[in-house]
Amino acid sequence: MTEPTRAHAWALLCEFTKTQPLRRHALSVEASMRALARRAGVGDPAELEAWGVVGMIHDFDYERFPTAADHVWRGMEILRERGWPERIVRGVGAHASYSDVVPESPLERAIVAADELSGFVGACALVRPSRSVRDLPPESVLKKMKDKAFARAVDRGELKRGAELVGLPLPELVTLVIAAQAPIADLLGVGGAPAPDLEDAPVPPEPPAP
Template sequence: MKRNEALALLKKYNESDSLLKHAYSVEAVMKYFAKINEEDVEYWGNIGLLHDLDYEKYPEMHCVKTREILEKEQADEPFIRAIESHGYGICTEVKPESYMEKVLYTIDELTGLITATVLMRPDRNIHNLEVKSVLKKFKTAKFAAGVNREVVLQGCEMIDMELNEVIGHTIEGMKTVAEDLGFAGQ
């Protein structure tokens, strides 16, 4: 699947600006991790782009409906499985096994925390966001309370990276789409 096809599919099932921006964030971070690990950037990016494909229309069947939709689109099994695995322990029992799956599991919630952090900044500029600022917000449970920090920490263990390193890579990935996210500063 090409990126334009993945984007059209995403927009067929999602209209919410916040869900679309979240998809762009996760796509960008997946591409960033793929690049630094010399993996298929477009493939990883499309998984990030479509990871919440079913969430707006079928929130009670999150990850389950995605399988049905992607099977109809003739997506390959590793692609579908990777998306299912990001809901491990929350809405699926599909445990992340490949490195790609573990990265998706780790960074999905983290992009939400970084988004909330940038939105609280007067300049809304991700380009000058520091890891220490995100770490401080991470440790404040009431800030972006919907972000499952335990998932992020479990993911860091899975990919054998320190939290601050994962945060740094996630920020760098999100910087690549700062304009699309409205995070290029005012």
């Protein structure tokens, strides 16, 4: 395969992922990855696309293979069988702390920072009266991190590890993720109204720069 595009990534995601929450999570992580790429000084459009692609497909195999014995391993295997570039394969594997892919490149470090925090920020938005990420203060997210009963499945250690890997203070990373989600909040279901169904086609619009 030549360098994969958003269209390739969305087609793969939709082939393996039918549930709306997982599709929305993919888009939220893609937006965070693109914001992190810009923050890291990525200016080449193809490289920016690669970061977004990894964000979109990082969990593409999860619906079919949800256990740690299979998730990411099967996904990486499928990607290699289909000829996806190895750096995309490694990026997908790097987001799982239990995989054998140690995050080394900026892209691999970024997916760790983007994954859990994107989901956590969305959860924080949904418990606000507005149910919107657009008026979500970063301080509220940091406070919720200390509440172990809230979104208990989210590993707070991974949130902190992600910030360390990309060299950002956690409050700054939270601010970046909020800003990345805000332009597509309605699509993600964190804009104050129920999200529309994400169909297999057409490909959702590319998230704009925050």
